[in-house]
Amino acid sequence: MSSIANHSRKIAIIGSGIAGLSTAAFLHQDGNDVTVFEGFETPSPIGAGLLLQPTGLAVLAMLGLDEEIISLGSRIDQLYGRAIHSSRTVLDVEYGDFKEGLFGVGTHRGTLFSALYQLALNSGIAIRTGIQIQSIDSDHVVSEQGDQIGPYDLIIDASGSNSTLRDQYADVAINRQYPFGALWSTVVLPDTQFKSNLLDQRYRNAYNMVGILPVGTLDHQNRAAFFWSIENCKYENWRSQELELWKKDVLEVWPETEDIVSQFNKHKDLTFATYRDVRLRKVYAGHTVFIGDAAHCTSPQLGQGANLALVDAMILSKYLRGFDNLEEGLKQYAQARKSHVRFYQIASQWLTPFFQSHSWFFSKARFFTCDLMCHIKPARFIAAQVLSGTKTGVFGTLNPGDWSKKYDCR
Ligand SMILES: Cc1cc2nc3c(=O)[nH]c(=O)nc-3n(C[C@H](O)[C@H](O)[C@H](O)COP(=O)(O)OP(=O)(O)OC[C@H]3O[C@@H](n4cnc5c(N)ncnc54)[C@H](O)[C@@H]3O)c2cc1C
Numbered sequence: 125m126s127s128i129a130n131h132s133r134k135i136a137i138i139g140s141g142i143a144g145l146s147t148a149a150f151l152h153q154d155g156n157d158v159t160v161f162e163g164f165e166t167p168s169p170i171g172a173g174l175l176l177q178p179t180g181l182a183v184l185a186m187l188g189l190d191e192e193i194i195s196l197g198s199r200i201d202q203l204y205g206r207a208i209h210s211s212r213t214v215l216d217v218e219y220g221d222f223k224e225g226l227f228g229v230g231t232h233r234g235t236l237f238s239a240l241y242q243l244a245l246n247s248g249i250a251i252r253t254g255i256q257i258q259s260i261d262s263d264h265v266v267s268e269q270g271d272q273i274g275p276y277d278l279i280i281d282a283s284g285s286n287s288t289l290r291d292q293y294a295d296v297a298i299n300r301q302y303p304f305g306a307l308w309s310t311v312v313l314p315d316t317q318f319k320s321n322l323l324d325q326r327y328r329n330a331y332n333m334v335g336i337l338p339v340g341t342l343d344h345q346n347r348a349a350f351f352w353s354i355e356n357c358k359y360e361n362w363r364s365q366e367l368e369l370w371k372k373d374v375l376e377v378w379p380e381t382e383d384i385v386s387q388f389n390k391h392k393d394l395t396f397a398t399y400r401d402v403r404l405r406k407v408y409a410g411h412t413v414f415i416g417d418a419a420h421c422t423s424p425q426l427g428q429g430a431n432l433a434l435v436d437a438m439i440l441s442k443y444l445r446g447f448d449n450l451e452e453g454l455k456q457y458a459q460a461r462k463s464h465v466r467f468y469q470i471a472s473q474w475l476t477p478f479f480q481s482h483s484w485f486f487s488k489a490r491f492f493t494c495d496l497m498c499h500i501k502p503a504r505f506i507a508a509q510v511l512s513g514t515k516t517g518v519f520g521t522l523n524p525g526d527w528s529k530k531y532d533c534r
């Protein structure tokens with residue numbers, strides 16, 4: 125496979141999220157003529173925090189953005205979680221158990237979005253905002269107003285978990301919503317009780333979870349993403365109940381969060397997010413390819429979605445660069461991404477009921493799996509390897525050090 129683009133392609137990317145913007149940057153670098161279409165007039169990130177893994181950081185390094193994201197974010201060395209009442213440890217994973225010096229980064233979504241958006245603007249990539257793409261007509265994209273825009277050699281659907289284009293054009297194997305979602309907010313992190321290098325969680329059985337993910341400095345203050353797990357069908361009820369009642373409930377699960385919970389004055393201070401499990405039999409159809417959440421949405425238990433999207437972007441550009449024949453490039457791309465994506469889809473799906481369900485069995489089973497994980501060295505190694513985003517199967521791994529030496533995991 126040659127490493128230089130043999131010819132420039134005209135490419136439309138639908139969606140200016142993490143997948144869309146990073147793909148635009150790579151394809152533009154390769155000399156393609158790229159246009160990004162975004163439904164919102166003013167593109168902005170939705171949600172609070174993200175945990176970036178060594179895989180995602182290695183891709184950001186290739187775009188020259190990792191140092192900026194690390195310096196503005198919070199280095200995360202460990203994920204820890206404890207059950208209330210029993211005080212037993214349920215989650216304890218340290219990146220260092222996989223490789224010394226390895227870490228993740230807690231970042232505010234806005235920080236990552238701004239870095240990618242600014243890169244796209246500075247590179248001169250065309251970003252057309254306020255255009256909701258409704259359909260694809262052969263080699264044209266069609267806006268909500270019925271405008272046909274094109275022709276394009278390639279159309280990339282990066283329109284996220286609720287992609288309507290995927291539902292129209294992809295061969296979808298699974299597309300279902302998880303019964304639990306989360307309430308999210310960005311809060312000021314009190315220095316006293318919370319460590320800046322720890323994603324910390326507390327659980328009431330498997331149906332309540334409170335989490336704090338430090339996300340670095342914003343407006344000169346240390347910040348964190350706060351999240352509270354909630355069943356989707358209970359969201360309306362939560363909105364209509366007094367906020368103070370809910371705050372009491374949170375404090376029952378985790379009393380030390382008082383200085384955080386006191387920052388919420390109205391329901392609108394929190395954002396409700398739902399998750400989907402989306403799997404495609406084939407990630408391309410004709411001259412359209414699906415990437416990021418549009419192709420493989422997962423629950424966020426393993427903190428991988430944005431990282432998978434970044435890896436998609438880099439690998440897609442590699443195969444488009446390497447093959448003059450578009451169909452062959454897309455076929456090779458699909459093959460190259462299959463095992464990595466599949467592993468995290470299945471692992472996230474399996475893990476979800478342990479943390480977000482009504483199951484008594486799963487809430488108790490966590491203790492045994494955690495005991496195993498905490499006390500057996502090879503189990504700690506594997507757990508950290510999974511977290512770092514490098515698994516491609518039970519025995520298979522990839523090494524982000526192949527993309528950027530700084531994130532070598534050998
Ligand atoms: C609560 C929660 C917590 C998470 N935590 C983590 C984490 O810790 N680590 C991690 O790696 N991942 C995490 N994720 C997952 C991560 O947020 C997603 O995987 C990632 O944002 C996917 O990026 P994307 O670019 O594919 O989609 P998105 O970021 O959703 O971007 C899609 C873009 O497309 C635009 N768009 C949609 N439809 C159209 C259209 N028809 N025409 C034009 N534009 C359109 C949208 O406006 C949007 O800008 C979390 C997700 C949730 C919900």
